[in-house]
Amino acid sequence: MPLPPKDTPWPPIAPRVRCALEDWAAWYSADPDQIAARYLNRPVFSGRPGQAPQNRPSQYRGGLVGALARMFWGEPTPLGEKRTKLHVPLASDIARTSADLLFSEPPTLAVDSADTQERLEQILTGGLRRTLLTGGELAAALGGSYLRLVWDAEVTPGPWITAVGADGAIPDLRNGRLAGATFWRVLGCDGPKVVRFLERHEKGAILHGVYEGTEDNLGRPIDLGAFPETKTLNAVEEFDIGPRLTVALVPNTMTARSWRDVPGTLGLGESDYQGSETLLDALDETMTAWMRDVRLAKARLTVPEGYLRANGPGRGVSWEDREVFVPLNVPPTEGNASGLTLHQAEIRFAEHKATAEELAARIIRNAGYSSGTFGDDSDGPAATATEIKARQARSMSTRARKAELWAVGIADIVEAQLALEATRFPGVAGVEVERPAVQFKDSVQDDIKTLAETAALLRQAEAASTATLVALVNPGMDADDQAAEVQRILAESGRAVADPVTAGRGDDDAGPAEPEDGAPEE
Template identity: 45%
Template sequence: MPLPTTDQEWPPPRMKPELRMYAQHGAWYGGDPDQLAKVYGGGVIPGVGLDLKGWDRPLTHGGGFLNRISRWFWGTPIPAGQSRSTKLHVPIAADIAGTSGDLLFAEAPTLRVSGKTGNARLETILEEGSVNAILLEGAELCAAYGGVYLRVGWDTEMHKHPVVDVLPADCAVPEFAKGRLKAVTFWRILAEDHKDVWRHLERHEFGKVYHGLYRGDDEKLGMQVPLTDHPETAIFAEMVDADGGFDSGFPRGLLVEYVPNMRPHRLLRGTSLGRSDYAGVEALMDSLDETMTSWMRDLRLGKGRIIVPEVYLTNTGRGRGSTWDPDREVYAPLGMLPPPGGSGASMITVSQFDIRVQEHQQTAKSLLAQILRGAGYSVQSFGEAGEGAAATATEIHSRERRSFTTRGKKLNYWTPALAWLAECLLAVDAHIYGTKVVPERARVEWPDGVMPDPEALSRTLDMLNRAQSASLDTRVRMLHPEWEDTQVKAEVDRLRDELGLNVPDPDELRDVIVPEAHDDTSEPASTS
């Protein structure tokens, strides 16, 4: 179906539960204290908090729903009379998303197609388009929002090849069929002035892309206006047909693929959307921020303070107040009797509160471990257990087993997406740039995620060699798993030459001149 032609609520009402979660997880991912307070209703005056069930309503101090907000640390307002917020945020959510991206794309996967020409062209597109860096960005957004969209496009003025970009899940209205993306509509706000809002809608269907410009308000999409009415959409005016769309160049599917972070979704059962790494640990992250804020409060209150009598203060002049010099040694006698059993020095009071370092540290450490376990990661992946001595790849996998298990689950969603990406890039490349490469789905090869220990690998290869249980070709491939067949063969030939294992071809020996054998039947030379 084409773009909307009538005024309607935007985003569509059916997207409200998803958008509420995107707002919540986006606030944790961004780490802005003001945004967290806004999402959970923790302003100066108690406001409306986040409620996935849609029970939002104006709150009053006597209302029964106020307790729902007060359970969130970020939902509590700033105390009356306090000039600034002293709440502290620990960016563990951003660390989780970044670690997820590193586990997936810190080392680039290998995409291969059948033909040499296709492989060469695909490699050019991936390298010049910095596709792996874009995928790393997409994996981070995917972990935070529960899913991400990969979109293939082109710009013939700036690039000589197709380009890839990633879009977070909170700016799209997807349509699924049997778990696969059937169509999707992206939107962005181009200009916003009070109630005058300009929106650009981009809809992707099989073999088609539609663009539309709408002028409405904060809640309504408004009526569709010509694309030429705004400079950012004027470029599409010459590309679209009467229906507002154009041929995508990829008739076998969309120019967009949705990559879920993890399924199933625990709150929206039956949906094809993925769940965020933060799902279920929001309250723990909230408690971690409360713990760190309490720790810093102890530091502020624990500052040593000295209370002295007024006679110990030095008058600095009329209207200039008085000062206390802690290094002064001689004072005039006090015009009063000292307290019983004491002297004038006992008039000085030192105020020093205890700083509960160990209690706060243990609480924060325990909360952190629960957050990472709930998100599917090992604490070792975040350096919490210490670096220690050098470890082999097997030991690292053992220590970070939970993290690599989560990585393996996510690869099940990224592998078909990357296979589609290669085919879509080659199809657009042929349609727009006129290359003769036949588009096809790629074979995806993932690295191990951990660099093997060179010493342990050398010992393994040595034992295989002495046991004569692996060929030279196999040992070279174990040492260089990223090499292609031609590189492996060349290395094997060099090693055989150095070891003297190469035997000449018998057919080549025929051309070798063999000296004539001595004829023993010949008559001996006569002697005189």
């Protein structure tokens, strides 16, 4: 499938999907300007300088458009007033926490070949770990992310893996499987003119193209050499890696509730924010009202007119804050001998705090996590990993569900990288093209004291071997290091000695050999 023809509407995404992606991207940005621009019905265009949010007629309309525009962030700021709305970055915190649960401990990649295994370790430590953290955050926020192979001889001699959000590519999905993807980014814009770079990944080839159009139209193709970012690229890069793609799509969920009936979207996931947009909006409104109470509760002092100092003709009067005053002949008011009155409104702290906590808890629960994952210690301190997992059961089940989806995507892209290195970038001897087995580590582990006590009890009950105990106490060690540790423990404890019953006995002392089956005894 070639690059899109000229004058293609861009981006070619179903309106319902595009609307959701723009909402999620705005909340993920944690930028009040982008959120306000989104709900003020003014599209935010990547690459165009930001503008002050403007009031739009949609705020005064009925129906769905008017309802969305009349959300807290869609309410127009009265003319002549400054915007005082506050934003709580809970949405970005959810995305970051999701990535930490999955990849704070990087997954292990295992193959049969020792040389290939060594190469996989180099890939992990060479940048794949931080790429997975980025991809996990983008997937949680935008409903999915792409793992893409790129290469540049001026940067590094071989390919590496990058992460792209779901709003940065147009997927070619067939029965829920990825058959290709077109990545795009803005190279520049001048007035209404917009220049985009497109990069399409297909089986056996990557196609490049630059287009000059408008904000909502791809426009016409232009020369790749016209821009420094693309002048070294070929229009078509061909390679032979079999049926594999140089890109993998990792959805955040297996199904998307919002567009199950939209053709061509089977295989796209949905964000952790799905269904919580109005709650996120209400949380910001609550925090803004809370801070408004704080502003209005500033102490105000009412003084008699005689206490004010004249600033001269036409300059009015003012209150001078000093320590020594000359007595004034001002009659006292009833119940106040000095005539000074202090006014300070009450801050509704408890009401706002309870409302904000309830909204935050509902948003976190709808995203599939437990409140304790976000630092809520209302259940008390956790003493063991078992207690932590019990309190964070919802987060652990969400992590396990996402890990299943990520394991497939990681295996696909790593296998494609091995195949690409074997054909286009030869030089790593002994490396075979194998599909790795991806295993995620336990993100919550017992402390060393608990593990040692468990190992002592198992040893006392003679219910586990030394190798099992070493693996229990040292889950981070690989198999070879664990075996070496077992030998050291046996040697130091004196248990690594020969059996005294058979020690020193040769073959002649071993006694008569057992007769073979069917052989007569002598």
